[in-house]
Amino acid sequence: MPDLRPPTPDDAGAWFDFLIAQQAIAYAGIVPDDFIERQQAERADWLKGLELKFSAPGTARRLVAESEGRLVGVASVVDGPADWEVSLGYVPSPAPRELSRLYVAPEFHGTGLAAELFDRLDDGTDLYLWLIDGNERAHRFYRSRGFVDLAENFQAGDSWGNIGMHRMARLANG
Template sequence: MHVRPAGADDAEAWSALHLRCLDETYRPLFGDAFADRQQAAAGRTAGYDRALLADPDVRTLLAVDDGGTALGLVSAGPAPAAWEGRAGVPAPLVPRQLFQLYVLRAAHGTGLGAELLETAIGSADAYLWIMAGNARAERFYVRHGFRALAESYPSGGPWAGQHMHRMLRTAAA
C-alpha cells in the first residue's frame, strides 16, 4: 500500500471508495434506512468530493494497493467549513480541520488509517466532526491525541436523525 496525493482525475475512484466506506461504517451502526439514504445521496457526495479534490487549500490523499485499488482516503484543510457557518455551530478553536478519513473495513488494523492521518495533518492542531455512536473511530482519534468536546449537534441532509460532535487536538492538550 502507498499513499499519494489525489486530484481531479481521481474523482470517480474517490467517490466510489467514499460511498463504500460510508456503507461499511454506518450501516452496522445506524441501520439500513440510514445507510440507504447515504447511497441515495451519491450525487451529492460526488459533488462534495469533486469540490474537495479541486480545492488547492485542501490536502487530499488516496491510499492504494500495488494494483492501484483504492483502500483509503483522507482530506484536511482550512477551517471552518462553509456548512459550519450555515449551521450556526460555534467557531472552531483551531484553523485546521480533518474533513474525512475513511479506510475500507478489509484494511482496518493495518496502520493505514494512522498513516493517512499522519500524512494529512502530521502533529498539527486540528479538529474533526464525528458521528455520535461511532465508538471505533472515536477510539482511533483518542489514540492519536484528539479529545471529544462536550457538544452535540443534529446532523442535516442525508445525515438527518443522527448527532455529531467535534473532537479536538492541540499541542496544549
C-alpha cells in the same frame, strides 16, 4: 502497504463511491438502512465539487490509498469551519483545520494504513473533527492521537437520518 498519493479529478467518482460505502460499513446500525441511496441522490453535485477540489486543492491536504488498482483509503484535512458549520452557528471552530475524512477499507483495519494516512496529513497543528456517536473504533483511534471530546452535540442532516455527532479536537494549548 498501499500506495498513497494526492487525488486527481479523475478520482472523484471512486472517492465518492468508496467514501459512501465505507461510511455505510462504519456506521451500520447507526445510519438509516437506505443511507447509500440517500447519499447517491447527491452524487452528481458531489462529483462536480470533488473534481474542482482535487484540481485546485489550495490549502487542503488529501490522500488516497490505492491497492491493486482500487481505492482502499481516503483522508483529508481542510480549513475550518466548513460552510455548513458557519450556517448552523458552529463557530468559531475549535481549531483552524479540520480532519474531514479518514476512512480505510475493513480489510486494512489494523494494518497501520489509517495511522499512515493520518501521519502523512498531520503537520502537528491544532485539528478538530466531527465524530458520529457510537463509532467506537474511530473514537479510540482519535483519542490515541491526542483528540479529546468537546462538550457539544449536533444532529446530522436528513440524509444521515439525523444521527448524533460531536466534535473532537487536538489542541496544543488544550
